[in-house]
Amino acid sequence: MATSEASTTYKKIQVRRYKPEENPEKNYLNEEKGLWAWLTTVDHKKIGLMYLASIAFFFLVGGILALILRTELWTPARSFLDADLYNQVFTLHGAIMVFFFLVPSVPTVLGNFVLPLQLGAKDVAFPRLNLASFYIYLIGALFTLTAILTGGVDTGWTFYTPYSATTGGNVIMMTLGVFILGFSSILTGVNFIVTIHKLRSPGMTWAKLPLNLWALYATSIIQILATPVLAITLLLLTMERALGIGIFDPALGGDPVLYQHFFWFYSHPAVYIMIVPGFGIISEVVSTFSKKIIFGYWAIALSSLAIAFIGFLVWGHHMFTAGQSSLANLVFSFLTFMVGIPTGIKIFNWVATMYKGSIDMKTPMVYVMIFLFLFMIGGFTGIMVGALSVDIHLHDTYYVVAHFHYVMVGGMVMAFLGGIHYWWPKMFGKMYSELWAKIAAGILFIGFNMTFLPQFIMGSQGMPRRYFNYLEQFQPFHQTSTVGAYLMGTGFLIVAIYLTYSLFKGKKAGPNPWGSRALEWQTASPPPLHNFEHIPVIINGPYDYHKPMSEFQLGVASKHNGHHAEETVDVPESAQEKA
Amino acid sequence: MNRLIEYMLPPAKSTLAGETDALFAFINISSFIFIIGITLTMLYFAWRYRRKSDDDVTPVISHNNILEITWSVIPLILVIIVFSWGYSTYMKKISPPSDAYEVRVVGKSWLWEFHYDNGNVSVNELHVPENRPVKLIMSSDDVIHSFYVPDFRVKMDVLPNRYTSVWFEATEQGESTVYCTEYCGTAHSNMLATVHVHSQEDFEDWLETSGGSGEDLPPVERGEMLVQQNACMTCHSTDGSRLTGPTFQGAWGSDVPLENGETVQFDENYVRESILEPNAKVHQGFQPVMPSYAGTLDDRQIDAIIEYIKTLQ
Numbered sequence: 001m002a003t004s005e006a007s008t009t010y011k012k013i014q015v016r017r018y019k020p021e022e023n024p025e026k027n028y029l030n031e032e033k034g035l036w037a038w039l040t041t042v043d044h045k046k047i048g049l050m051y052l053a054s055i056a057f058f059f060l061v062g063g064i065l066a067l068i069l070r071t072e073l074w075t076p077a078r079s080f081l082d083a084d085l086y087n088q089v090f091t092l093h094g095a096i097m098v099f100f101f102l103v104p105s106v107p108t109v110l111g112n113f114v115l116p117l118q119l120g121a122k123d124v125a126f127p128r129l130n131l132a133s134f135y136i137y138l139i140g141a142l143f144t145l146t147a148i149l150t151g152g153v154d155t156g157w158t159f160y161t162p163y164s165a166t167t168g169g170n171v172i173m174m175t176l177g178v179f180i181l182g183f184s185s186i187l188t189g190v191n192f193i194v195t196i197h198k199l200r201s202p203g204m205t206w207a208k209l210p211l212n213l214w215a216l217y218a219t220s221i222i223q224i225l226a227t228p229v230l231a232i233t234l235l236l237l238t239m240e241r242a243l244g245i246g247i248f249d250p251a252l253g254g255d256p257v258l259y260q261h262f263f264w265f266y267s268h269p270a271v272y273i274m275i276v277p278g279f280g281i282i283s284e285v286v287s288t289f290s291k292k293i294i295f296g297y298w299a300i301a302l303s304s305l306a307i308a309f310i311g312f313l314v315w316g317h318h319m320f321t322a323g324q325s326s327l328a329n330l331v332f333s334f335l336t337f338m339v340g341i342p343t344g345i346k347i348f349n350w351v352a353t354m355y356k357g358s359i360d361m362k363t364p365m366v367y368v369m370i371f372l373f374l375f376m377i378g379g380f381t382g383i384m385v386g387a388l389s390v391d392i393h394l395h396d397t398y399y400v401v402a403h404f405h406y407v408m409v410g411g412m413v414m415a416f417l418g419g420i421h422y423w424w425p426k427m428f429g430k431m432y433s434e435l436w437a438k439i440a441a442g443i444l445f446i447g448f449n450m451t452f453l454p455q456f457i458m459g460s461q462g463m464p465r466r467y468f469n470y471l472e473q474f475q476p477f478h479q480t481s482t483v484g485a486y487l488m489g490t491g492f493l494i495v496a497i498y499l500t501y502s503l504f505k506g507k508k509a510g511p512n513p514w515g516s517r518a519l520e521w522q523t524a525s526p527p528p529l530h531n532f533e534h535i536p537v538i539i540n541g542p543y544d545y546h547k548p549m550s551e552f553q554l555g556v557a558s559k560h561n562g563h564h565a566e567e568t569v570d571v572p573e574s575a576q577e578k579a
Numbered sequence: 580m581n582r583l584i585e586y587m588l589p590p591a592k593s594t595l596a597g598e599t600d601a602l603f604a605f606i607n608i609s610s611f612i613f614i615i616g617i618t619l620t621m622l623y624f625a626w627r628y629r630r631k632s633d634d635d636v637t638p639v640i641s642h643n644n645i646l647e648i649t650w651s652v653i654p655l656i657l658v659i660i661v662f663s664w665g666y667s668t669y670m671k672k673i674s675p676p677s678d679a680y681e682v683r684v685v686g687k688s689w690l691w692e693f694h695y696d697n698g699n700v701s702v703n704e705l706h707v708p709e710n711r712p713v714k715l716i717m718s719s720d721d722v723i724h725s726f727y728v729p730d731f732r733v734k735m736d737v738l739p740n741r742y743t744s745v746w747f748e749a750t751e752q753g754e755s756t757v758y759c760t761e762y763c764g765t766a767h768s769n770m771l772a773t774v775h776v777h778s779q780e781d782f783e784d785w786l787e788t789s790g791g792s793g794e795d796l797p798p799v800e801r802g803e804m805l806v807q808q809n810a811c812m813t814c815h816s817t818d819g820s821r822l823t824g825p826t827f828q829g830a831w832g833s834d835v836p837l838e839n840g841e842t843v844q845f846d847e848n849y850v851r852e853s854i855l856e857p858n859a860k861v862h863q864g865f866q867p868v869m870p871s872y873a874g875t876l877d878d879r880q881i882d883a884i885i886e887y888i889k890t891l892q
Contacts, residue, residue, distance in 0.1 A: 083823070154764070156762050162722050162739060163763060166722065257738065292637035292638075293637070293639055294641075295640060295643075296641075299642070321725060321735055323736050323741070326669070326670065326673055329669065337661065340654070340658055341655055341658070344650070344651075344654045345651055348650045351617060351620055351621050352643075352646070354621065356628055357628050358628065358630045358636075358637050359625050360630040369625065376617060380614060383661060384603070384610075387606065389595075389602060389664075389665045389667075392672055392732065392733065392734050393734065395734055460588055460589075461588065461589050461729065462730075462756070464768075465762075466767060468768045469768040546636070546639050
């Protein structure tokens with residue numbers, strides 16, 4: 001301890017305590033008004049909200065498509081769609097949910113809103129770039145919607161060749177949409193990494209970085225490194241379709257399995273783009289509502305980076321039956337299990353944080369519990385499909401569909417909902433109805449399990465995925481699943497209703513309704529346009545619940561204001577301080 | 580627990596199914612223990628340490644090396660067991676015995692063709708002997724398909740540009756379903772076949788007799804048999820309903836509107852051309868997706884099919 005302190009240089013800073021204002025007159029929502037101010041804003045909080053609106057829209061579209069699929073699957077034969085339309089609908093459900101909801105959701109909505117606040121910064125490092133990535137997202141979305149309206153796409157969200165090279169429909173428009181969207185993802189990643197490196201407020205060392213930011217940092221690295229590969233792959237696919245250049249289509253001398261390698265080289269890391277930011281939210285919420293220091297800070301922070309890194313080396317586990325060599329299968333299967341370890345460590349750490357805490361079962365914490373339970377099932381069934389011999393049986397069945405949804409909906413969407421409920425008072429300064437929020441969480445939990453548990457069973461029994469018709473033996477499972485899906489739909493509807501209602505009639509939230517020590521709660525709700533009226537000074541970690549609140553409300557003392565008592569604190573200058 | 584796992588799996592009808600199921604059960608049971616354990620701990624903590632007042636003071640427990648190493652190493656050991664177990668069964672699944680009986684499999688959108696060593700061809704029906712290793716050498720005529728028999732716990736993608744193979748040894752006589760598990764378009768979910776497992780003698784009988792493909796039958800009956808054997812009815816109904824392709828009912832002698840606006844008479848020559856070169860003249864409103872039967876059906880068989888279609892008025 002003594003040696004590490006000796007190697008750290010300290011700087012003396014005059015600070016004083018800034019209590020967040022209870023009733024700020026001006027905030028980021030009312031300071032600049034009008035549609036034009038919104039559309040051209042470079043404020044990270046407003047951009048976050050614009051993303052929230054777009055993402056909610058795509059989630060609604062994707063969700064309606066899911067209900068259409070589940071309705072069609074009520075009977076084994078055709079109910080009301082024909083096979084081609086069904087194939088288009090499942091393709092769009094997957095593509096929209098993955099590319100327009102899951103990938104961007106947490107980083108662009110909650111990341112954008114919270115990241116500068118948690119750093120004590122005025123904005124992200126490149127505010128204009130941030131706005132640009134929002135518009136790039138919209139342009140990508142426009143392309144995709146055009147593709148849907150002009151012929152549709154029936155390739156599955158994976159666009160596997162040679163089917164995608166030969167089928168009808170507007171595949172080129174769709175892939176271009178996803179291609180453009182990729183730039184939005186890359187730019188957001190670059191922005192976050194630079195912001196975390198350069199805009200931490202005085203005293204915020206790497207060891208005091210909130211775990212949410214470690215998670216976003218890991219995510220941004222994946223976004224920057226993996227997304228270009230998807231872009232190249234989709235461009236090659238477009239060249240093949242438009243210009244007849246043989247890359248993946250064997251009829252033109254290409255190799256279809258090469259496409260799968262390229263595609264999964266992005267799309268496997270992409271599932272970590274989706275889930276790792278969720279981990280960040282869970283770390284924040286579990287500590288706040290346990291009112292206790294997080295257990296294993298470094299284990300959680302570094303396991304995010306470990307997942308990001310190992311996640312790049314496991315893409316071949318999507319191709320165990322695709323005809324790749326048995327050596328490749330051996331290596332990919334082994335590495336897949338290795339990525340499970342850091343994930344498991346996180347779960348243990350979160351549960352250990354609750355030990356001897358002071359646990360307040362508010363809605364965000366309820367979502368944490370739901371997340372932990374569902375994500376564990378998603379994780380353990382991942383072990384199942386990572387085991388080579390068993391995966392040969394389960395690959396491309398409903399088992400995989402259920403596994404994926406447990407990780408993505410049970411994990412990521414529940415974490416996202418937890419995050420939305422956690423930061424909602426900060427975003428709008430209003431409280432939602434706690435009762436309705438818990439009722440909705442209960443409905444979602446029941447509906448979700450009802451939808452996807454039966455899919456594990458029918459998948460194990462051999463029901464393949466992407467089937468328009470199915471054998472009658474699977475009907476009871478499909479019907480249970482369909483009822484569950486409608487229940488989930490109801491749950492989401494309730495969430496939308498009480499959240500919207502709270503905007504108009506919600507109780508005032510106050511700056512720190514949860515009693516959190518994290519920096520974003522030490523400013524007014526909603527925050528002022530530039531986040532803080534002072535430059536925050538950090539002397540404690542974000543989870544130091546054993547220290548008094550006053551130590552978390554310090555800022556650089558401004559010369560002109562002599563009303564408050566000033567004091568001097570030592571703030572480490574280098575980022576190498578050991579906690 | 581065992582009953583639940585048995586319920587979750589289809590009947591085990593091949594030599595390697597049992598080994599696969601054992602690992603399936605092991606992962607399920609150990610996961611179940613972990614999930615229940617962690618969930619109960621979580622719920623207990625939530626109740627035991629519930630907030631009593633806003634001034635609650637919590638202890639500073641930042642980490643615990645022994646605990647953390649324990650919960651990293653135990654799962655690590657478990658996953659290494661699962662990995663090795665899965666890999667060893669997998670190696671058996673991809674290493675067919677050298678004396679395996681070989682069948683050529685061709686996947687096309689949307690049917691399965693099986694070619695046997697005596698020149699027999701069956702469509703959407705795979706006939707194999709019991710208690711003898713069977714190796715399928717597979718390729719696709721168009722997009723990627725995947726050959727999956729849940730009862731045997733085997734699956735392998737069928738690719739257009741190379742051969743892949745899969746092997747199994749059926750342990751019970753009877754029938755099992757074959758699914759296509761790689762999405763391949765409109766009739767993907769109808770691309771099913773049946774494995775018929777016979778005793779060794781029955782299998783040899785089948786090889787000898789059914790290869791004759793009913794040459795002694797009257798043409799209409801033979802045609803009907805061929806239409807069923809070759810899975811024409813996956814896409815062409817005989818009762819007038821619209822499937823992937825146009826129906827056979829009432830087709831004979833009609834004028835077929837083509838995509839380019841012309842019409843063509845539905846006669847012997849049109850049927851023959853449509854079987855051998857299906858995408859030369861495509862019926863308006865349908866996709867050019869039918870695979871060619873050149874090399875699968877000979878002229879006499881096509882004659883019989885023509886006779887059968889004539890009867891579907």
